Each structure stands twice: as structure tokens, then as C-alpha cells.
Amino acid sequence: MRLAALLACLAMPALAQPDAHIVVLGEVHDNADAHLGQAAMLDALQPTAVVFEMLSPEDARRIDAERHLAEVIWDAGNWPDYALYAPIFDASGSARIIGAAAPRESVRSVYGDGPAALFGPDAARFGLEQPLPDDQQTAREALQFAAHCEAMPLEMMPGMVDVQRYRDAVFARAALEALETFGPPVAVIAGNGHARTDWGVPAMIAKAAPGVTTHAIAFTEEQTDIPYDETRVVPPAERDDPCSALKTN
Template sequence: MSAKRLCAALLLWSALPANADTPAEIVILGEVHDNPHAHLEQAAALKALRPTAVVFEMLTAEEAAKADADRNQIAQAWAASGWQRFDIYAPIFDALGDARIIGAAAPRAAVQRVYREGAAALFGSDAPRFGLDQTLPEDQQVARVELQFAAHCEAMPREMMGGMVAVQRYRDATFARAALDALKAYGPPVAVITGNGHARTDWGIPALIARAAPEVTTHAIGFVEAETAVPLDEIRLIPPAERDDPCNALIEN
């Protein structure tokens, strides 16, 4: 077996939940957004998994529908999203095969409303299904506020981070619902392309799927640049990307 095929086989095996003989129904492929190595690894995983559908954190439902209807429009849809460079994400799209392209990004106006009004206000009747109608346990709320404070380079008032946590919860639930809808529409396996923070198993997409549909199996793989305490089903180390300190621009602004 060639090294490439062996790697693909290992990636497919990594999508198996513990003590199972079949791939997880929903496989979450976490990433460091600006790291090209993460996207190459995600592409390899998709080739091995051959999903029926791929849910993208980065695309809205409208943008994804255009890309899905005409694959020649993928780059244009990506540009409309305003996301990271398309060239580093292109290998993922090249690896899709016949998988449907599903978008789960919330429009900016929706995110702004969630920040002001909370996640449940905008999520609709499904809010209780994903726990958005409930406040977080105090220790988790505090931990998540501190994570957001650090992620924003401690450059914004800590008091603003509660709204950021609400947005994160809304996004996690939106991605989880999109994955479950895709599973119902197209069958397993479904893949999700998202940041490592959304892939975490304690309160990210896997946890919300377990709450909303406990019969559905998931497996979360994080492609990370260093060892991490973030809970994931599997951690795969990738070379760090070369980048300027992202905090510099935020602090200056």
C-alpha cells in the first residue's frame, strides 16, 4: 500500500467512534483557520470519508446553495463570504467529490442581534432542543468568558464577552442543526468544516448534537499546531503557520 493510501486509510479509521465498526454519522474536522496544513489534512480526510454532504462554517446557506448548484461558482461564493484566502481552502473543495455543499454561517445582522438579545431569541422554536433557552452553569460561563477575553487579546472590556459567548453558542447550535439536517436529507456520513473551538466535545457541535439527537454518532478531529487541553475525540498535530501576531492589529484598533 502506498504511503498516500495508507494515510487515507488511517484518516478514515480515525473517523470511527470508540468501539464501533462503522464511521461516525457526523465527523467534525476542526481547523486553525489560516493554516494551509490544516486544510490539506481536512481534504485528505474528506477523500477517505467520502461524505454525502459537507457543512461549512464559512458559507451562508445562500452562498453554499449557489456553490452547490454550480461548482464553477465556488470561488465566487467564497469571495462573497469575506472569509480567509480561497487558495488555502481550495483543496477542501477539490476533495468534495459528489458531496453536497451546505452553508451554516449566520449573516452579520443575525450575529449582531444575537450579541444584543441572546442566542434563543433568534434561533427559533428549536432553541430548547439545543439548550439555548437555558443559562450556562456559572463555572462554564466564567470559563467561556475568559476564553473569549483571551481570544480577543484582552483588548476589549471583559464585560463585552458575555455577548461573544452568546454568539458562540448560537453558532455552535446552528452548525449542529445544519449537520443534523444534512444527515436527515442525504444520509451518513456528513462532515463539518469548522474551527477547533466549535469542534470541542464538551460544549461545541458534538455536545449539542448529543443533546438534540443522542442516537447520532459523532467524531471530532482537531488539526492543531500544538498540544492542547481542548477536549476532542482526536488531536492531529500540524506545522504552525507563519503569521504576524494577530493581537497587534486588534490592540492598535
């Protein structure tokens, strides 16, 4: 049943190669079927470069130079097992591997200093120097509160939103640099939250480089009204309640 559902998802006509400079492939991080969907897209795209949310620039350079080190380097991080992501690396072929993860120690400074200070001179190009509209700020804080199991203090949510904005801008900048260096198409592997077209990586790219076209495909576990260019529903992964450790009796 699970395999049949996945094959039906991947067989849909819209899986054909999007005509875009940068294709953002969203995921549920621990869902193997989402990664198979991303791999199928990479096989169709044959991208010049693949930008990973999960890899630091240095780790990506090491993998790019010696692909056989991918599993060892990957498993030294804090992401789900390499076995889930192996199809993505296999489907990447000769594409350059680009890392866009910022050090956690650096990202913490965003809480106090804001996203523009850490991002650097290009912050205005990506809109990081401007506050969000009130309605978007409120909506994003609510999403962050829910995503963290409603277990973190509400006063921390503005900082969480700042971190998300910072990371979206970093991924967008990495994709644009890859596009300039290697040409189209460039693929981005990131969580579904970063793939949304209203305020995620595609929106950041549109602001920073209006002439660059994007196409965002989310591999989700249920239908959603979150804006993407395409949504592909895959079978839910089996997992424990991610909030159980934070719940109290």
C-alpha cells in the same frame, strides 16, 4: 521538514474513516496544512454532504449547483483565500455543499436578546434557553477574552459566549438536517473551537439528537488538553501577530 511533519500526521492510523454519523473537522483558519488534513479526511470519508461554517445557505446552494463558482463566491466573503480551501472542495467530490453561516447583522441581535430568540422554536432542543453552569460560563468568558487579544471590554464577553453558543447550535442543526436529508456520513468544516466535544457542535448534537453519533477531529498547531476525539498537530502557519494592531505602546 514541514511536509514531513504533515505526512507523519496524516499517516497515523486513526486517520482511518471514523464510524460516526457526523464527523466534525476542526481547523486553524489560515493554516494550509490543517486544510490538507481536512481534505485527506474527506477523501477517506466520502461524505454525502459537507457543512461549512464559512458559507451562507444561499452561497452554498449556488456552489452546490455550479461548483465552478466556488472561488468567486468564496473570495467575496471575509475568510482566508480560496486557495487554502480549494483542497477541501476538491476532496468533497459529489457531496452536497451546505452553508451554516448566519448573517452578521442577525447575529448582533444575540448580544441583547440572547441566543434562543434568534435561533427560533427549536432553541430548547439545543439547550439555548438554559443558562450555562457558572464554572463553564466563567471559563468560556476567559477564553473569549484571550481569543480577542484581551483588547475588548470584559463586559462584552457574556455576549461573545452567547454568540458562540448560537453558532454551535446553528452548525449542529445544519448537520442534523443534512444527515436526515442525505444520510451518513456528514462532515462539518469549522474552527477548532466549534469542534470541541465538551460544549461545541458535538455536544449540541448529543443534546438535540442523542441517537446520532459524532466524531471530532481537530487540526491544531500544538498539543492541547481541549477535548476532541482526535487531535492532529500540523506545522504552524507563518503569520504576523494577530494582536499587533490592537496593541498600544
